[in-house]
Amino acid sequence: MLEAMGSLISNRRVSTAISFDDFEEVTCDLCGYLATKRRSTGKVICLKCEEREMVERVIAENEQLKRQKPFRLFDQNSLLTPNLRDAAFENYYPTTLDLGRAKEKMSHFAETFVPGSGENILLTGPCGVGKSHLGAAVTKALIKKGHSCLFINVPKLLSKIRATYNRDPEVTEAQWLELLETVDLLVLDDIGAEYRGNCISHNKSTENRSVKMQS
Numbered sequence: 001m002l003e004a005m006g007s008l009i010s011n012r013r014v015s016t017a018i019s020f021d022d023f024e025e026v027t028c029d030l031c032g033y034l035a036t037k038r039r040s041t042g043k044v045i046c047l048k049c050e051e052r053e054m055v056e057r058v059i060a061e062n063e064q065l066k067r068q069k070p071f072r073l074f075d076q077n078s079l080l081t082p083n084l085r086d087a088a089f090e091n092y093y094p095t096t097l098d099l100g101r102a103k104e105k106m107s108h109f110a111e112t113f114v115p116g117s118g119e120n121i122l123l124t125g126p127c128g129v130g131k132s133h134l135g136a137a138v139t140k141a142l143i144k145k146g147h148s149c150l151f152i153n154v155p156k157l158l159s160k161i162r163a164t165y166n167r168d169p170e171v172t173e174a175q176w177l178e179l180l181e182t183v184d185l186l187v188l189d190d191i192g193a194e195y196r197g198n199c200i201s202h203n204k205s206t207e208n209r210s211v212k213m214q215s
Contacts (some may be wrong), residue, residue, distance in 0.1 A: 032195075068141035079156040080136065099129060106134045110141040115184040135187040147184040154190050 028035040028046040035046035089107050094100040102123065109121060123131040139149040157176070163175040180186055 017024055023164070030106075078139075078151045079153045079160070080151050081132075081153060084136040088140055089134075089137045092130055092133050092137060094130070102130075103134060106138050110138045113142055113145075113147065113185070115147060117206070132189050135189055139146045139185065139187055142185055148182075149185040149187070150180065150183045151187045151189060154188055 002160060022038055022040050024037050024039060026035050026037040027033070028044060028049060029051070031046060031048050033046060033048040037044045037046050039160050087113075089103065089110075092103055094103050106121075109119075123134065125131055136151050142149050160171070161173050161176060163169060164171065164176070
């Protein structure tokens with residue numbers, strides 16, 4: 001048995017041999033702490049620097065997650081119609097002076113936004129003038145600054161809440177309400193539409209809808 005083990009060991013080829021005489025203690029040029037240098041390669045191994053790099057990497061990853069959190073919150077919970085996915089100030093083209101002033105007002109609101117200020121804005125007007133577009137554009141601008149925002153289509157929200165009355169809902173009514181209360185900016189789109197029916201079935205020149213933004 002011992003002979004077999006000895007034969008097995010002697011027949012194995014040693015691919016790498018490391019001598020501890022190959023290492024020496026040095027002072028790290030970067031941090032000034034004690035480090036280890038391998039003479040044969042000249043490589044310096046500094047545990048202090050490696051620890052600092054690891055901490056910096058973890059901090060950077062956490063910061064990235066913080067920056068991504070508002071985007072995830074918006075994408076996962078906003079009740080946004082497909083035609084507003086790409087809405088922004090840059091692609092809103094006002095057709096009247098009043099709409100141009102509305103765009104300037106919303107842009108200024110986004111630039112000077114202060115969470116918890118209690119400032120509310122109500123946009124009213126006929127369908128198709130871009131109220132929802134401007135509301136969505138405000139949320140996009142603020143999310144880029146790290147603010148939490150939700151864009152909620154009120155009729156869709158009511159449908160979601162009604163769905164919570166079923167047994168074992170995915171999201172409870174209390175969870176929806178808590179979510180609405182905790183964001184920096186809440187945009188409520190199509191307020192009153194649940195009482196008037198679908199916009200398409202009404203005269204666009206006379207049917208008014210509302211978009212409310214509140215912080």
